[in-house]
Amino acid sequence: MSTLSRPTRQAVTTVAVLDVREVTLRFGGITALESLSFRAESGEICGLIGPNGAGKTSLFNCISRVYQPTSGEVLLDGRNLLDSPAHQVARLGVARTFQNLGLFPTMTFLENTMAGAHPHGRAGFLRSLLRLGVAREDREMRAQAFALLERLGLAELAFEKAADQPYGTLKRLELARALAGSPKLLMLDEPAGGLTHGEVHELGELIRELRDELGLTVVLVEHHMGMVMGISDKVVAMSFGKLIAEGTPAEIQVHPEVVTAYLGTPA
Numbered sequence: 001m002s003t004l005s006r007p008t009r010q011a012v013t014t015v016a017v018l019d020v021r022e023v024t025l026r027f028g029g030i031t032a033l034e035s036l037s038f039r040a041e042s043g044e045i046c047g048l049i050g051p052n053g054a055g056k057t058s059l060f061n062c063i064s065r066v067y068q069p070t071s072g073e074v075l076l077d078g079r080n081l082l083d084s085p086a087h088q089v090a091r092l093g094v095a096r097t098f099q100n101l102g103l104f105p106t107m108t109f110l111e112n113t114m115a116g117a118h119p120h121g122r123a124g125f126l127r128s129l130l131r132l133g134v135a136r137e138d139r140e141m142r143a144q145a146f147a148l149l150e151r152l153g154l155a156e157l158a159f160e161k162a163a164d165q166p167y168g169t170l171k172r173l174e175l176a177r178a179l180a181g182s183p184k185l186l187m188l189d190e191p192a193g194g195l196t197h198g199e200v201h202e203l204g205e206l207i208r209e210l211r212d213e214l215g216l217t218v219v220l221v222e223h224h225m226g227m228v229m230g231i232s233d234k235v236v237a238m239s240f241g242k243l244i245a246e247g248t249p250a251e252i253q254v255h256p257e258v259v260t261a262y263l264g265t266p267a
């Protein structure tokens with residue numbers, strides 16, 4: 001009989017894709033975020049809710065390095081994002097959309113989408129100057145951008161300018177632009193804002209499908225409760241810069257502190 005002992009089960013320590021640790025953000029006398037912590041696990045859609053001024057956008061801005069937290073850490077796959085300069089965050093795998101559409105109106109759908117892929121350009125500055133390898137990379141980027149537009153049902157608009165297109169269409173284009181950077185973490189800032197009821201439902205479905213197809217982890221800031229509760233695996237609720245509750249959509253909807261934060265009175 002073998003003397004080898006049975007393999008012991010190793011302790012499994014999971015590293016969250018996004019791990020926000022005790023983040024505090026102050027603007028002079030205003031505390032926008034106070035010692036806020038939460039995790040988004042791999043493949044999770046994590047909804048972030050809270051009344052106006054709760055600090056949701058400030059938190060987004062800390063994760064995407066627009067703001068420098070006063071203290072705390074923001075880890076992406078275990079690596080502190082705050083150690084990296086803002087311009088490297090996209091390259092590390094973080095992409096975001098904006099409340100007020102961060103698109104270039106005079107550029108075509110294809111060009112706008114390709115703009116999201118630039119952080120991954122491998123040609124390098126010197127090679128770019130010498131035009132070495134740039135043409136091939138450009139072709140690859142165009143093909144990838146076109147495939148994304150196709151996936152989002154925008155292929156027929158590839159050579160149209162973004163200006164004057166319907167808002168719902170531009171929201172999809174912004175999603176294409178964010179995905180062009182091949183992110184692991186996709187941060188969506190009020191994607192349902194300004195959309196019709198039907199468009200919100202479609203967008204929710206699309207976000208879930210893209211999460212599955214591309215293996216994304218998604219953080220979703222949204223006031224549209226139907227969308228948040230419909231597609232999130234987990235919901236994090238904030239009020240006055242603090243986390244007040246964390247749980248499944250069903251748990252959060254009846255959480256007394258969440259109800260109080262929204263209604264202003266205890267449930």
Ligand SMILES: Nc1ncnc2c1ncn2[C@@H]1O[C@H](COP(=O)(O)OP(=O)(O)OP(=O)(O)O)[C@@H](O)[C@H]1O
Pocket residue numbers: 027030031032050051052053054055056057058059
């Ligand atoms: N650049 C800034 N300078 C000063 N105060 C700021 C700044 N950005 C945000 N704040 C303050 O921080 C707090 C949180 O604001 P934030 O915009 O993050 O909230 P929010 O939850 O995203 O709100 P909304 O749902 O209305 O977008 C507010 O009191 C806001 O006034």
